[in-house]
Amino acid sequence: MAGSSRRQGAVRRSGTKKGMVVGSGGQRRKGLEGKGPTPKASDRPNHKAYKQKRPAGRKASGRPAPRRKTGGTEVVAGRNPVVEALRAGIPVSTMYVAGRIESDDRVREALTIAANRGLAVLETPRTELDRITDGAAHQGLAIQVPPYDYAHPNDLVDTGQDGPALVVALDGITDPRNLGAIIRSVAAFGGSGVVVPSRRSVGMTASAWKTSAGAAARVRVAQAGNLTRALEDYRKQGLFVVGLDMDGDVELPGLELATEPLVVVVGSEGKGLSRLVRETCDQVVSIPMASGTESLNAGIAAGVALYEVARRREHA
Template sequence: MAGNSQRRGAVRRTGSKKGAQVGSGGQRRRGLEGKGPTPKASDRPNHKAYTKPDRSSSRSKSGSGGRKKSGGSEIVAGRNPVIEALRAEVPVSTMYVAGRVESDDRVREALTIAASRGLPVLETPRTELDRITDGATHQGLAIQVPPYEYAHPSDFVQVAGADAPLVVALDGITDPRNLGAIIRSVAAFGGHGVVVPSRRSVGMTASAWKTSAGAAVRVPVAQASNLTRALEDYRKAGFFVVGLDMDGDVELPGLSLATEPLVVVVGSEGKGLSRLVRETCDQIVSIPMSSAVESLNAGMAVGVTMYEISRRRADA
């Protein structure tokens, strides 16, 4: 076109720092190149099948402890939580104390308990303790709780010295304090074990240990990969399975199965028993209450039920 015969297009000036360059710099050519095979659905963050990578293994290799992962250890941070855990005899693998920590009665008591129990105590730089506790307010003190060693549900089928084993199973309970309270009731009223599902359920955390007030040392907790199947196995072994629900077939004082080998199933306060678990039960039992109260939480419901079963067995 007339007047534009000398136009050179996108050209840097000769005196520019990067020098002259004509064209796209190869960007168009690279854009046409293949990008390799499509990643698996589980490796694509925006796909519904994506699974987040587990970094607990890399942390454990570095010896940093870390927050609780599935089947891993748990860190309890802070002076009051640490003291409460130690007083409740929560199992501890290591105690971490920040270097040059300002000592008070809680720190001195923690060190005294650790010495009496023979627990390893590590003096740790504060920055390292920040990393170990994942930024929690540790106040210079933390403990590492090792993974809980679960029993197997079949361990409760034949209990030494028990003609009628008594087991409590949890369906959808997610609060560790409820688990701790249930363990305490099981220990108080002659139960032999607790069964929890391995998925979408509470596990044996430091909070559950503390709430059990030491009962977790005496009452084993089993983990079932499939709760419904575990209940069916108990029935095949001669157990009766009863579920607790507001709309029960019988009220608790009329439970005629109390003296038999028994599994008591309790559901969450909001959702109750799941459909499959409910269909597996031999009886659905309700606790008679005043109309002013809608329901009891799981820990209280198990405590009342365990007391009534214990009373019926003592009178038999």
């Protein structure tokens, strides 16, 4: 009984035959081939070095990275920024300190200020601190600034202060350092507050607090949904609206309205006053400057105007 055809279970089905069968198509051979040299760490999307190589604020796809929503809060990261913010008296809800942080003079000063002010201090893993600061160079230290409690524009008129009202309104100002400088000038020259639009305008950020050098704790900032309408409401309440512009009709030393209840509107350094705001003003005033100087920084221009108003009121 040669062969295996008679063995139990060795049955050849009909219609089949030995010979060529469908192969793998070379798939197994391709699987054995090499894939080339290992890419550099900075070229692998899932590697930390790749993320560090990317331009700040952009995803690998080239589209802008979405801003992390914080519910109106702001996070200040880095040892120097945190210490400077605490020195300026910026309101802070929480301080984050990385675990096993290497302490230096800045860290010790930040912890001392936090302890004296009774701030909440949380020891946080570095990975969590990376997430909280959105990947910023936090150096193991960060603070969270709560949302600013804006006033209503009408609250700046009924302040009970002596003398005529003096309010500053900002039109198109987007730099928080200008806002901080203007708040400082308002405090120095007897103003009652600052009005900012709610859209396309600077807000009370940590940078504005810091630049104000503590004046933001004494000067209220109001937010207006529509600046033109807010200025019209001021006029109905008896205030005069004066706009600062290099092409003004009156030069600042000749401002006769300085002794009246006043709203001083400061436009952006580049575009100046917007059309609707300019049309709402009772007067548009320019600051005389030496030839060759095109314009002043918005914060400086506001300070000069407020000084002149305070000087004229004192000698009225």
